Amino acid sequence: MSRRSAGFVNSWAEAQRQYQRQIEAEQRRRREESREARHYQRRADQEYREYRQAEARQRTAELDEQVAALQGLLGAGCQAPAFSATALKRADEITPFDPGPLAWPVRMPDPNQYQAQGGWTAGRRAQAQAEARARFERDLQAAQLAEAQRLQQLATAQRDHEQRAEAQRTEVRRHNAGIDEATSGVRRGDPESVVEYFSAALYSSAAWPEGFPRQVAAAFDPAARQLVLEWELPRYEVVPEAKSVRYVPSQNQDKETARPVTQRRALYREVLAQSVLLVLRQLFAADEFGILDSVALNGFVDAPDPATGRPAHIFLATVMAQRSAFADLHLEQVDPTSCLTGALRGQLSAKPDQLASVRPSRQPRDVGNRVVSHGADGDEPDLYEMDPIEFESLVAELFRAMGMQAVTTQRSNDGGVDVDAQDPTPIRGGKIVVQVKRYRNTVPPTAVRDLYGTVQDAGANKGVLVTTSGFGPGAHTFARGKPLELIAGGELVDLLHRHGLRGRLGERGAPAPAQPDTASDDYNVLGMTWSGRVALDVCALVCRGNQVLSEDHFVFFNNAQTPDGAVRAVPASAPDKAAIRVAFEALPSAADRLVMVAAVDPETNPDADLSAFTDAGIRLLDPSMTELGRLEVSDGRAGETALVLGSFRHRASGDWDFVLGGKGYAGGLEELVQDYGIEVE
Structure with a gap:
């Protein structure tokens, strides 16, 4: 190969290498840009994920705060100042x-500031002085x-201010006079004033x-000193449907975890109970006039x-609360649902x-139609002395006044029915x-069982037993x-x-039945505590052996105390959820x-058992x-709805020792009390 051809090849080869280096450099640049772009995208994706995750955590925290506010509604409300007419x-x-x-x-202008200017001649100076005086004037x-x-x-401006001030003073005096008049009406028990005051x-x-x-x-019954009102409660939607929120990167969307229905319902019931309380x-608290x-x-x-x-x-929700019972409650410490349905004996859906x-x-509408019996003339009949047929007619008239259709039955072949009634309310x-019982003594359980049989035989929706006396625990x-x-x-x-x-019932002015002596300080309170939100009735039976002394010695939701007052149900104080007061030394000798x-x-927990106890x-x-x-x-067990907690037993020494129980019953309180001799079926 000649020198010329060799130089050409070398030049060509060098050009090729230079071109190859350029291509490789461009490829490296593109790879670097691609790496940087991927790094940037990963960083952006990471920042985006972190942002969305933080946003989801914030939404979850807001849900938790909302639930905490609902759970603390009563406690926060108790910190609010009481309403006062003075305020x-x-x-x-x-x-x-x-x-x-x-x-x-x-x-005002200063004459010294208006001096003549210029004028070299006497005439010009006089003219300048005249012009200065003219400007000053x-x-x-x-x-x-x-x-x-x-x-x-x-x-x-002063006159206008005084007129406005007097108008304001007049309005203040008029407003305050109206407040004084309204509060005076409240003190007198004027129904309109009382309703207006407590509504405010x-x-x-x-x-x-x-x-x-x-x-x-609202309406006010001055004779009973009772305020009757209906109050709107929050809707179910007040409890968040979602329990938490999390971000799902693969779907690039937030996913809500639903709050369990039972948990949401329980929280809603708690909110309703807190609202009522x-x-x-x-x-x-606003009743500064007593x-x-x-x-x-009614909520x-x-x-x-x-x-x-x-x-x-x-x-x-509904409750009829006495001031004396409510005053004993420590609202900041109660379980709202137990307090409403237990201590106050209210009802909650x-x-x-x-x-x-x-x-x-x-x-409220019942109050407006009510005829107050206190202080009425002497023609008000004594139900004990009324003719039996007239008494049945009066009961039928009562049902008609309550919006039902009602007639008395024939005296024979009435099938155990004294009044036939039809309630038009849907569902x-x-x-x-x-059935009507004009008794003076307690109606026996057999009468209630007979009524139940009549309801079944007649295919009725309900049976009502009306009496002039009362009913026992059985x-x-x-x-x-x-x-x-x-x-x-x-x-x-x-x-x-x-x-x-x-x-x-009975003669006017007849003395009220004697109440058991409860003044003694020789007693104990048995406070019942447990975990779980199951609503329970805690009861006591005064027994000899395994037999209750009598139905009146069974203390439960419809019999608050024994005849002698030695055992009685009392409002519980936190942390207790139920309480029984017992004067052991005053219990019957038997x-x-x-x-x-x-x-x-x-009624409160129809599907519950004692597994939560x-x-x-x-x-x-x-x-x-x-x-x-x-x-x-003992703890409760699944499938059981009643449990013997234990018994206090009187020893020969005179002491009362506690013996642990534990026997459970699937048939509830009815099955349990039958073991202690109370007739139910």
Whole structure:
């Protein structure tokens, strides 16, 4: 190869290598840019994921805060100041008059500032002096005119301020006089004034969270010193449907974890119970005049009736609270649901999320139609002495006054039915058979069993037993959970008066039945504690061996104390959820044991068993509520709805020792009490 050809090849090869280096450099640049782009994208993706995850955590925290606020509704509400009529008054404070720029007088011109300027000759100086005086006079007149205008405007402003101040003082005096008149009406027990005052107490309260309803309808019964009201409760939607939120990168979306239905329902029931207790607390706290002895409260939501689809008040909670009982509660420490349904014996819908209603107690419209029996003339009949046929007719008239169709039956072949009634209410209404017992002694359980048989034979929806006397524990226990309603004498008289009818029990002015002596300080309180949210009835039986002394010695939800008052149910103080007061030395001499039992409340927890009854114990307290000791009891078991906790047994030494129980019953309280000789079936 020649030199020339070799140089050409080398040049060509070098050019090729240079081109190859350029291609490789470009490939490296592109790979680097690709790596940087991927790194940037990963960093951006990571930052985006972190942002979305932080956002999801924030939403979860907000849900937790919302739930915590709902759970703490009662505690926070108890910290709000009580409503006071004095707080409604306005202060007679008038803003002082502020003249502003009008306070400053117009500055008058200074003659020394108006000296003649120039003029070398006498004539020119005289002319300059005349011109200076003319300017001064002109400016002085302008300033004097401006000052006169200022003084006129100042006087007008002062006059206007005084007129406004007097109008404000007049309005304050009128407002305060109205408050004085209204509070004077409350002191007198004027129904309109009382309703207006306590409605204002609820409306103005700062205890309710934003968005909670404040609809109220109320009436006042001056004879009973009772405020009767309906209060709107929050809807089910107040409890968040979602429990938590998490970000799912693969789908690039947030995913909500639903709150379990049972948990959401339990929290909603707790919110309803807290709302009812908070209304009661606000009303009693606002009663600085001592006008209320009790409050009948029905909590409702406005929603389509599940039966008709039409808008309706659906009652989810009801309670009739006495001031004396409510005053003993420590609201900051109670379990709201247990307090409402246990200590106050109110009702709370078992499934409020499904608008399962409760039967309201006394309603405002009942008060307006009520004829007060206190102080009435002497023609009010004594139900004890009334002719039996007239008594049945009166009961039929009562049912008609309550909005039902009712007729008395023939005296023969009536099939055990004294009054046939028809309730037109959809779903819950239907045929009702009524039996009337004009007794002076306690109605025996056999009468309740006979009524139940009549209901079944007649294909009725409900049976009602009306009496002038009362019912024992066996009758109440048998009726529980069945389509039966027992109306004792006192309740009958109250119903008659509510609906404009007349009736009394016994002679006017007759002394009230003697109450057992409860003044002794020689007693103990047995406080019952347990974990879990299951609603329980804690009961006591005064026994000899395994037999209760009598039905009246069974203390439970419908029999608050024994005849001698030695054993009685009392409001529980935290941490207890139920309490029984016992004067061991005052127990009957025939008694050798006090049996403590617990049973699921079928109205509050119809599907529950005792599997949630854990960490249970009995606190032994002295009259000052000082804990003397603690007794452990057996936990509940699945499938059981009643349990013998244990018994206090009287020893030969005179002491009472506790013996642990543990026997459970699937058939609830009915099955349990039969083992102790109480007739149920």
